[in-house]
Amino acid sequence: MILFDGVLALLIVVLAWRCVTAGDLYLGIVVFIVMGLMLALSWARLDAPDLALAEAAIGAGLLGVLLLSTWRALPGHRRQDRDHPPARKAVRWLAGVASVAFGLVMAALLHALQPDEDAAGALALGRLTEAGVEQPVTAVLLNFRSYDTLLEMGVLLMALIGALLARTPLAPYGAATDDGTDSPLIPVLATTFTPLLLLVGAFLVWAGAYGPGGAFQGGAVLGGAGVVLVLCNRLQGAPEAGILLRLLLVLGVKVFILAGLLMLPLEGAFMAYPPGLTYPIMIAIEFCLATSIAVSLLLLFTGTHGVRVPER
Template identity: 70%
Template sequence: MTLFDSVLALLIAILAWRSVTAPDLYRGIVLFITLGLMLALSWARLDAPDLALAEAAIGAGLLGILLLSTWRVLQRAAPRQGSDEPASYAVRWLAVVGSTVFGGTVAVALYGLQVGSDRAGAEALASLDLAGIDQPVTAVLLNFRSYDTLLEMGVLLMALIGALLIRSPLAYEPWHGDTAVESPLMSVLAKVFTPIVVLVGIFLVWAGAYGPGGAFQGGAVLAGAGVLLLLCRRLYGDADATLLLRGLLVLGVTAFIVIGLLLMPWQGAFLAYPPGLVYVLLVVIEFSLAVSIALSLLLLFTGTHAVRAVRS
């Protein structure tokens, strides 16, 4: 295994280096996707299957698709006006100083870490019985540190709002042609493959209750199904959001807060769950989080306020 690890570390370093120094955009994207594959392997070697799942779904998968689609749009668009001159020396030196300071600070912080002092982790594992759910990662995310996860969902919403404000949409008009006479592969992908992707997504959300998986990984896979439908022209990005869609976007945060507040009179604390109901409540929260995450990621892909089905 030592040989495996050293080859893996070497490959990650080479791929990371090459993906930022690639001569053109497309090569950089391709190398970045390949880097994602290796990073998932490294998470697997670090005993973190949850992160390997997240890396596979978000890092290599969705992000790779987003980059490839952006590259397609850029390729089709008119050649960019303006100069491609490198930044001035002052800016470059500023970047060098900034990265060096940041890297140095991280190195100092890492050096200060004491091995074996992860008492919070040990305590979480020891009190797993209280969490009412077998999977340590889910127990920490949704029960012990649920406040962090709630705020994280808020951050995701903020990111979506910010992205919608500043970026131009990627997929924004309905397909007027007849979908039936299009490439036969597309209808098979939309009708046969998409349900399988959705099924895997739902399975991953549900798997979070007893093993690696969870709302983020499952939500990313569900968003992947949506992206597939977009690329197959079964969905398109639309400018006007319906109330239902906005409701689904905030469903995760709302479910979290409502359940937390409703149980307050009995539990005496925000986001404290009664022992008997913990499993059911966490699964409900997890699925509502997954819906919001999937929709947010899909809208981050289209860059529009809504998605709509193409009427055939």
């Protein structure tokens, strides 16, 4: 396996090199997506299957879609480097030397650092039975450090609002309208893959309680199903968000805060859950988070305030 690991690590480094130096921007984006998938593979090798799923679904999949759709939206002459040439040769050399030095120092540090005996994770693993879920990462995200996750949902919402504000003065970005949409593959893609994607997404959220999976991975897959529908012209961006969509967007944050507040008189602390109810509360929060994440990611893709079914 050492050979496999070595080849994988080498592949990641080469892809990262191509990604930052590729002559063509489009090539750079495609290489970035491939690198994300290779990273997912390497993280699966490094005992982190949850993160491998998240990287494949979010880091490579959805981020790749966002990058490609932005590239496509740029006017043709802005897609190249003419207006933004790379830095001068002297700067490039200086940056090269500095990054090599930085990389060597980091490699030496990573090699020399010793594990810490009292890692907080040992505490988390030791008290896993109190968390209500068997999967340690989900337990940390939704119970032991739920405050972080709540704020993270806030960041996602703020990023969405920011992106929508930045885009609003421009023409809203609707569904793809080019010739590709009447390909015979489109109906198959929309009718066969979307239900499967929804099923896989829901399963990943559910699986987060006892195995690799969770709200973020599942939510990303559900959002991906929405992206497929938009690309197949079964959904399109709408300038206004309906009340239902707004509710779905804030559902995760709201249910999270409510669950924390409602248990306050019972347990005496924000986000402390009574022992018997922990499991149902975890599952409820997880599904609400996944829904909000899916809708937020879909709207980040369409760049519009809402989505609707196109009139036929």
